Amino acid sequence: GALVYQYPRRTICKSGTSMRMECQAVGFQATSVAWYRQSPQKTFELIALSTVNSAIKYEQNFTQEKFPISHPNLSFSSMTVLNAYLEDRGLYLCGAREGVPGPSQNTLYFGAGTRLSVL
Amino acid sequence: QQKVQQSPESLSVPEGGMASLNCTSSDRNFQYFWWYRQHSGEGPKALMSIFSDGDKKEGRFTAHLNKASLHVSLHIRDSQPSDSALYFCAAKQTGFASALTFGSGTKVIVLP
Numbered sequence: 062g063a064l065v066y067q068y069p070r071r072t073i074c075k076s077g078t079s080m081r082m083e084c085q086a087v088g089f090q091a092t093s094v095a096w097y098r099q100s101p102q103k104t105f106e107l108i109a110l111s112t113v114n115s116a117i118k119y120e121q122n123f124t125q126e127k128f129p130i131s132h133p134n135l136s137f138s139s140m141t142v143l144n145a146y147l148e149d150r151g152l153y154l155c156g157a158r159e160g161v162p163g164p165s166q167n168t169l170y171f172g173a174g175t176r177l178s179v180l
Numbered sequence: 181q182q183k184v185q186q187s188p189e190s191l192s193v194p195e196g197g198m199a200s201l202n203c204t205s206s207d208r209n210f211q212y213f214w215w216y217r218q219h220s221g222e223g224p225k226a227l228m229s230i231f232s233d234g235d236k237k238e239g240r241f242t243a244h245l246n247k248a249s250l251h252v253s254l255h256i257r258d259s260q261p262s263d264s265a266l267y268f269c270a271a272k273q274t275g276f277a278s279a280l281t282f283g284s285g286t287k288v289i290v291l292p
Contacts, residue, residue, distance in 0.1 A: 067223075095279045103218075103266060105282035112277050154223055156280070166212045166231060166272065169280055171223035 063089045065157050067172030074145050075180050081141040082175040084155030090135040091157035095169060096128070099152040108153075111138060145179045152176050183207045184271050186283035193259045194291050201286045203269030205250040210271035213252045214280065215243060218266045227254070227267075259290045 064087040074080045084094065096108040109119040111132040119125060132138045138157070142149055152174040160167035186203050193199040203213070212231050216224035230236045230243040230252060237243075242255045256263055266287055270280040 065223075093277075097282075103285050105268070107279050107281070110277065110279040115277060118277065166229065168214065168226045168229060169270075170226065171216075173221075173223045 063087075063159070063170045065091075065155060065170050065172040067153075067155050067175050069175055070173060071176045071178070073178045073180060076146055077144055079141055079143045080145055080177060081139055082153055082155075082177075084138045084140075084157065084172055086136045086157045086170075089157075089159045089170075091132075091138065092135060092160055093158050093167075094130075094132050094138040095156045096130060096138075096140050097154040097156065099154055099174070101151065105154075108140070142177060145177065147179050150177055150179050182284060183210070184269055184281050184283040186267075186269050186286050188286060189284075190287040190289070192289045192291055193256075195259060195261060197259050197290075199256040199259050199263070199288050199290075201254045201256075201267055201269075201288070203252045203254075203271075203283055205252075205271050207271075207273075207281075208250065209273045210250065210281070211247070211274055212272045213243075213245060214270045214272075215241075215252075215254045216268040216270055216282075217263075218268065218285075220265075224268055256288070259288075261290050261292055264288060264290045 066085040093112045108123045111117045154174045156169040156171045158167040215227040218224040230245045240257045269283040
């Protein structure tokens with residue numbers, strides 16, 4: 062089956078410091094990886110979508126300078142939260158899907174997330 | 181305004197009963213829909229997808245899509261305590277390079 066692992070599961074960082082989180086796809090090729098942040102109220106914010114052989118597309122309010130993402134191969138992606146502050150708290154979810162570029166409705170498989178707390 | 185709206189916010193159903201969840205999109209570019217379930221402490225797991233008008237049944241779960249009204253629903257038959265979770269509707273535009281937009285969720289509580 063298609064599995065997505067995220068680590069660490071939980072992390073605490075001091076205000077102003079940075080934190081890197083990782084995402085591993087097992088059992089399928091992660092052609093596309095989407096990073097989301099889920100708020101304490103459980104709403105989802107899309108941070109960025111990374112597709113192999115395409116530029117990473119960031120959503121409004123999220124930038125590469127703040128949330129640099131790496132997607133070097135079809136099984137791994139990482140994202141760093143630079144200069145984390147209280148408003149960056151939340152559950153960071155990695156969703157990955159297979160499929161070839163073009164019209165595709167492949168299901169997005171999620172990991173359990175990395176919960177970021179900022180002191 | 182949220183592009184994907186869900187109702188109700190919360191729903192209690194007796195064990196063995198039927199739970200009905202609703203989702204409406206305000207964006208006609210959304211053509212593909214999923215239902216996800218998230219248990220406490222876990223990531224969201226895809227329950228089912230629906231892309232065509234009508235019903236789609238998978239076990240105790242039935243999804244219904246009406247593209248004209250941009251309305252999709254999920255019905256859980258014979259609800260079990262393990263069905264207690266957050267349920268999210270997610271929508272997507274055509275094209276591989278488009279991500280999912282999630283609704284705000286419905287909390288389902290199955291009462292034993």
